[in-house]
Amino acid sequence: MKNRNKNYVISLSELIRWLGKKAEELGVEIYPGFAGKEVLYNWHNSVVGVATGDMGIGKDGKPKDTYAPGVDLMAKLTLFGEGCRGSLSQSLSRHYGLRE
Helix, strand or coil, rough: EEEEEEEEECHHHHHHHHHHHHHHCCCCCCCCCCEEEEEEECCCCHHHEECCCCCEEEEEEEEEEEEEEEEECCCCCCCCCCCCCCCHHHHHHHHHHCCC
16 A cells, blocks of 8 residues: 555455455455356346356367366345346346336
């Protein structure tokens, strides 16, 4: 952190790394590198998690040696941090009619 005329300048990546460590110390599970493919809902129409996409698919659409199927990550609380234009955020917006 650098002080420039009473204003602090910090690295966003360092801040995110620090926040991630603090969250994990509190028991939060963070899954970087796993793209969410689909929002999961329960029969009450509440969000209960996210399904990840398959990994290890070749350009031809066929599984490679490193193939791993996607998984359903279920949670009491699901936080979407992809911004308003992310694919899951848009899916949530359509599902709940948030832009109407």
